[in-house]
Amino acid sequence: DIKLKYVGGAAKDYVNKREEIYPGYILVALNKEDDSLDWERMERVVATAGREEEERKESCQKTTVIQDRKFWSPVYSPYSTYVIHGDAGVTCDEPFPNEEYSSYVDYIEKHYAIAVDPKSRLFEAQRIWRLPTNVRRRNQHSFSLSEARKKRQKVLLPETDIKHARCEGLCSVLLPQEACVESIFVDVPMFLHAVLMPQWMYHTEQYMTVRSFIDHCKATTNKLGLYLEKIPVPEILESLTAKSCNLTYSYDRLEYLGDAVLKVIHSNALMHSRELNGWVSSLHEGNLSELRSAMGCNKRLRDVAVSLGIDRFILGIPLSRGKWSPNGIAKSVKEEIIDSQGFQPSVKVCADVVEAIIGLLYLSFGLDIVTEIAQELGLSIVVNFKKPNENDKNDPAKVAAAKAAKVAKEAMKQQTLSEMLRPRTKFETSIESFLGNYKFSNLNLIKEALTHPSCLHEDVPSYQRLEWIGDAILCLVVRDWVYRAFPNDPVGRLVSVETTLVCNETLSYLCFRKGLHHFINHRDLSLINRLMEFELDIGERGLGLWGTDPPKMLADVVESTIGAAHVDGAYECSRKTVLHILQPLMEQICHNFQNSDGESSLECITTNNVMIHPKQVLFEMADSAVKISMFKEHAFSTAKPDVDVWDGESWRTASPHGNGTVCQIEVYGIFIVAVTSPSPTAARNRACAFAVTILTERKEMVELLQQVRLRMGGGGDRKYNGEEEEEE
Incomplete structure (x- = not known):
């Protein structure tokens, strides 16, 4: 007996909203055109499902012409279901397309250990491999068959021999009629609906x-x-x-x-x-x-x-x-x-x-x-300013404290107003211009943002508190922008862009180009030489953005000025300052990764990697297959005396008396390149850029690495956080 209950009321509400979650074609019902239940069809399905195996096998053997598509199951794989499209016009004694087998009879006997009549006809069929787990969305490409299935498809059913229309995405084969039985369900549309039903329910x-x-x-x-x-x-x-x-x-x-x-x-x-x-x-x-x-x-x-x-x-x-x-x-x-x-x-x-x-x-x-x-x-501390209690009005001490706080607040307000009206100094104007002409109400924050921790005896605290706040603001604003700018890309590629925008090299370059280093208040004499070296690296030496090792102080100052804007004017003000500072880089990145439809996409990050941090590009290419090793030059010369290293000008062997750092890149244990530099950061960046260039010229190697990464479940979201690899 079949008993169905009409679905109505509240259940209809979410059924009508199905387009929000799943495509409409998945929602199916065994109804007639007038929306009444098709009892005759259901009774016919139930009747045919009750047939014994011998009856179903006999029905299969009598089939000569396929008017409506049917379902067959081979006796050697009774749980596999195939859609039968029609007679292929080939018998089992015909030569097999692959020279390894003499005929289809030979192939079936060796593969499935069953004997079939050489004159048994072969039918074109496609297997329902598995229940679908993904619905193909708009702008999403269908998954291609694996290489093994493609090979099998060509062997069993060459493209030139196809006579009947096939279902897209299913592997085509030839089935011997003698070795098949009809499936329990003979109603193909209903069966396909049943296959999709779990997905609809899911x-x-x-x-x-x-x-x-x-x-x-x-x-x-x-x-x-x-x-x-x-x-x-x-x-x-x-x-x-x-x-x-x-x-x-x-x-x-x-x-x-x-x-x-x-x-x-x-x-x-x-x-x-x-x-x-x-x-x-x-x-x-x-x-x-x-x-x-x-x-x-x-x-x-x-x-x-x-x-x-x-x-x-x-x-x-x-x-x-x-x-x-x-x-x-x-x-x-x-x-x-x-x-x-x-x-x-x-x-x-x-x-x-x-x-x-x-x-x-x-x-x-x-x-x-x-x-x-x-x-x-309960995810954060509740910051609530305590309201005065009625009992506090009768407490003289609390009343006096409240009056003193009110007077202090008014005095601070007047001081802030006077600071806003007084003429700006040169360095104050430069900082406000760097932040997009943001006008500070508390100019002391600018002094704090430019005070290095080496200034131990200053009456102004160092920029560490503001740098800590600015780091959080910078991270959120950049991630917000990357999330919206690249709506279809996975997290791993978003991390690559984020790292490029917030890394020490990028922020230091922006700070130096805007001249903020002239206003930093510090007492560290070693910073003077490092600033001069950095200026030569990005200027006369032309080492580029990733070939330098700038002082961290420069990036810290950028973050501290952003933090100062946040403390002074809240999040919206600091968000605008970050977008102003990084706007040229953001626009260039969007331009570099704009596809043919005018949308921004990071799919070509491994080929069009201009401005992207070389270490992130390398991880995008090979992910966990990459091994980056750092050596002292004298240790590398002892461990690998026959390996040449690149010193920025020529190839040479590592010196046993060298004081520099050697960075070695390996992919799946295969040596790619070794680069030496006085700075560990510069050595790593140059080595990664060198490896990216080598892999880019070998496109087949990049494709192979990405296939291996997908099979291994690689996420591609490794992020360069400025920390050095462990030295060997």
Whole structure:
């Protein structure tokens, strides 16, 4: 008996919204044209499904002409289903296309250990390989068959022998009629619909999970649920989907952005906290970074996800046999029970989803709203200025303290007003011009931004606090720009562009070109010679951006001036200053990576790598296959005396008395190049650029490396953070 219940009411609401998640052609129903249920067809399917194997085999043997496509299964592989298109006009005694076998009979006997009649006819067929796990989206290319399947397709069914229309994307073969039986389902359209049904159910379940997540957040939080309800479901779905689902989308990009958002939120919280501001302002930049990292560590984010119940809504099970079944249904496959509800996200996955949600909220509502939500969820310190209590009015000491604070506030306001009106000095004007003509209300911040830590006896603190804040602002603004400028590229390529924009070499070059180094207040005499060397490297010597080793102080000053703008005028002001500083580089990068459709894409980053950091390009080409080793020159001459190194002018062997650094590049253990330089940073950058040039000239090698990386699951998101490799 077949019993169906009409689906209506609330269920229709999400069915009507199916286009938000999945294409409409996946939604199928066994209805007639007037939308009534096709009972006759269903009864016919049930009747044919009840046939014994002998009856189905006999029906297969009697087939002469295929009017409607049928499903057959070979006796040597009863669980494989093939779409039969028609008679190929070939019998099994015909010569086999591959000279390794004398005939199709010979091939079938050797491969499947069964004997067939030489006069048995062969039918053109295509196998339904597996349930689809991905829906092809707009502008997405279909996946090509593997080399093995292409080879098999050419052997069993040459292109010239095709007589009947085939299904795109399925491998074509020839099946011997004698060795086949009809499938249980003879209704091909219904069977294909059934194949697509799990995918429809999978995507529908995802949609319902997102709706449940929104309702859960509305019930357990005051703000998060209300703001999530204003965001389209597909965007929330992306933030909850792990890479393990093997879909065309995941939380990776949003997590990449959300990490930077939390970095700024934690910096602002520490900077504005009344309880912590006193001692935070006296900490070293490294200690401040450690404190900020502790606030946003994975364990802490995981605890927040678990306490709020977010971990129960994370989607991590792929649509594949043996792994997923519809919610509430335990399905037996090969005597094993699938428990699709047993997915337990790891600490890293929980933390990533929290960051992805933060990134999504930032894109939709901005930093101020996200900060409020982060405080509500316990992700950040709650910075609330204490309101006066009614009992405080009767306390003389507290009343006096309040009056003193009010007087001090008015005095500061007058001082700020007078500073804004007084004429700017040359260095103040230069800094404001560098930041896009931003006018400071507190000019003391400019002095602080230009004061080096070597100035121990100055009445102005060093720039370390502002550099720490500016680093977070720079990271968020650049990631925000990269995320929006390259909407279709994976995180690994976004990291390559980000690294190029925020690395020490780029920021130092911008600082030097704008002349900010003339205004830095320092007491380190060694910096004078390093600045002169850097000027010669980018000038007369023409070593280029990546062939130099600039003093870190130059990049620190750029970050500290950005931090000063943030402290003085909040995030929006500092965001505009960052975009102004990096605008020429951003425009050039967009121009370099503009495709034929006028859209920006980083697909050609391995060939069109102008301005991209050479180490990132090398990792994009070969990822984990690359090994970068750093040696002292005298140690390299002992370990590898026969290897020539490039010193910037000529090839030579490493000197046993040399004091420089040698950088060696290997790919899968194969030596590529070795470069020596007095500076470890310059040696590494030059060696990477040299290796990129060598690999670029061998395009077949690059393609091979990328194929190997994809098979090994390489993410391509290794990021150069300015740290040196371990010396050997």
